[in-house]
Amino acid sequence: MTAIVEVSDLTKRFGSLAAVDDVSFVVREHAITGLLGRNGAGKTTLMQLITGQEFVTAGAIRLFGQPPLENAAVLSRTCFIKESQTYPDGFKGEHVLRVASWVFPHWDEGLARDLVAEFRVPLDRRMKKMSRGQASAIGVVVGIASRAELTIFDEPYAGLDAVARQAFYDRLLADYAEHPRTIIMSTHLIDEVADLLEHVLVIDEGRLIIDAAAEDLRGSATTVSGRQADVEHFARGRDVLQRDAVGAFASVTVSGLTPAERAAAAAAGLEVGPVSLQQLVIGRTRGSARQEVAS
Amino acid sequence: MTVVALPAAVPAPPLSRRVWNAMRLHAANPWPTLITPWLVFAGVFGLNLAIWYIVTIAAGGSQNLDADAFDYNGGVTWVLVFLLVMAVQAMSLTFRFALGLGMTRRDYYLGTVAYLGLLAAMYAAGIAVLAQVERLTDGWGLGGRFFAPWFLADLPAWQLWYLNAAVGLLMAMIGVAAAAVWVRWRATGLYAFFFLAALLLIGTAWLMGVTESWAPLGRYLSTHEPALIVTWTLPVSALCAGVGYLLLRRATPRA
Numbered sequence: 001m002t003a004i005v006e007v008s009d010l011t012k013r014f015g016s017l018a019a020v021d022d023v024s025f026v027v028r029e030h031a032i033t034g035l036l037g038r039n040g041a042g043k044t045t046l047m048q049l050i051t052g053q054e055f056v057t058a059g060a061i062r063l064f065g066q067p068p069l070e071n072a073a074v075l076s077r078t079c080f081i082k083e084s085q086t087y088p089d090g091f092k093g094e095h096v097l098r099v100a101s102w103v104f105p106h107w108d109e110g111l112a113r114d115l116v117a118e119f120r121v122p123l124d125r126r127m128k129k130m131s132r133g134q135a136s137a138i139g140v141v142v143g144i145a146s147r148a149e150l151t152i153f154d155e156p157y158a159g160l161d162a163v164a165r166q167a168f169y170d171r172l173l174a175d176y177a178e179h180p181r182t183i184i185m186s187t188h189l190i191d192e193v194a195d196l197l198e199h200v201l202v203i204d205e206g207r208l209i210i211d212a213a214a215e216d217l218r219g220s221a222t223t224v225s226g227r228q229a230d231v232e233h234f235a236r237g238r239d240v241l242q243r244d245a246v247g248a249f250a251s252v253t254v255s256g257l258t259p260a261e262r263a264a265a266a267a268a269g270l271e272v273g274p275v276s277l278q279q280l281v282i283g284r285t286r287g288s289a290r291q292e293v294a295s
Numbered sequence: 296m297t298v299v300a301l302p303a304a305v306p307a308p309p310l311s312r313r314v315w316n317a318m319r320l321h322a323a324n325p326w327p328t329l330i331t332p333w334l335v336f337a338g339v340f341g342l343n344l345a346i347w348y349i350v351t352i353a354a355g356g357s358q359n360l361d362a363d364a365f366d367y368n369g370g371v372t373w374v375l376v377f378l379l380v381m382a383v384q385a386m387s388l389t390f391r392f393a394l395g396l397g398m399t400r401r402d403y404y405l406g407t408v409a410y411l412g413l414l415a416a417m418y419a420a421g422i423a424v425l426a427q428v429e430r431l432t433d434g435w436g437l438g439g440r441f442f443a444p445w446f447l448a449d450l451p452a453w454q455l456w457y458l459n460a461a462v463g464l465l466m467a468m469i470g471v472a473a474a475a476v477w478v479r480w481r482a483t484g485l486y487a488f489f490f491l492a493a494l495l496l497i498g499t500a501w502l503m504g505v506t507e508s509w510a511p512l513g514r515y516l517s518t519h520e521p522a523l524i525v526t527w528t529l530p531v532s533a534l535c536a537g538v539g540y541l542l543l544r545r546a547t548p549r550a
Contacts (some may be wrong), residue, residue, distance in 0.1 A: 064304070066304070070400060070401055072308070080395060099316075099392075100396065104314050250464070
């Protein structure tokens, strides 16, 4: 495995607040990694640290094996598209694409024009006058057409409608299949991207709470439902991520069931079902029940 | 954890290319720095021409005017002020964008300073050329002095260029330093910056008064070549540029 991003014991403090709190992980080459978490969890700070825009308080980051801060060798291979990107006054869409074509060594102009048509971006309009969705679309076009070896999307879809978001996922995946690259996608629309992700990082209150292959994660939790008494009996002593009850009927989401335990639950008259990535993340990041997951 | 292999190291694009990209970034939209200033220039100059013309007619012909009636004009100084404004604007607006595109602070800063230096040189060249036209046409046929007013009218073209370029560069570098303060510390920083600048100016004036240096300064200024005097701005410009870099080096792009 080749590590494109290597983060070790990374901490970033703003005053007394630890926006990123002792985080370590590796982002694999040629994979799509999801960086998930609630608003304010520290996702954007983490990505700003990775791209050398923020300064590290403690710990280390390696991008393509080198520290990213002020390092043109690795930053020139990286494209970071963020929702909050601002553009110089008076810049039109065409100016943004022009600068992007100079800066990214693997820029594909044909692809960019193609995407502009698909997302219906008005290139002759000033960025300031664009709707949120149109400005987001410009970011998406730059991100895909940059063909940067490491492309990071931070909530790139603000204001994009469902059709445009689907087009974004489809075009990204299609281009990724033809030109393998490393992609980090930060999002809270988890269900929408669940099928895209090969690896999942979940961050909550600055801490990394899940670092796992998407495949493993899908089987890592199970919803067990049935009569309340039976469910409670089964759940006792287990790691319960989420608990719901309606009248005499209850369901719990528990982590780490072995096939034998599933069979036992089914035999006890309980219904056993899979948990979506979104439900899993909600269970892990809601309230105080914080569980560390070994990867 | 799995054994981690390091990806192959790829050299960075050459420094010249990176700095060039940062320079081009400012010209990607040519209007604010390359086109609009010339249009304003044309407008200001047009107004001056009109005023000279009206005054000449009102006086009943140029023979009724003093020989130096149109010798004094500050129309060109706005370009110098504008260079300061351009520097502040260019930097405060493009810093976040440039870093968002993966530029390093150093490459961005080098490109920005180089671009502003070129702007100063270019506007000074334009002024110098137009001043020659002004001289050849005897003040646009009206005895007016716009591009080289006052004592500047007698300077050779290269000196006029050098004067405007050096002062323009100084203004741009003051702008760069102020913009770096803004990018780093926002409004709070700027208040402190201008307070310190005022303190420095008043302090210098006080010190010169105490040491009775005003008269020698006046003598120096009146007995030396303008080109020599203006050379004193170069180290100040360099200092401003250096301070700007030290500030920007640790700045974070924030929304």
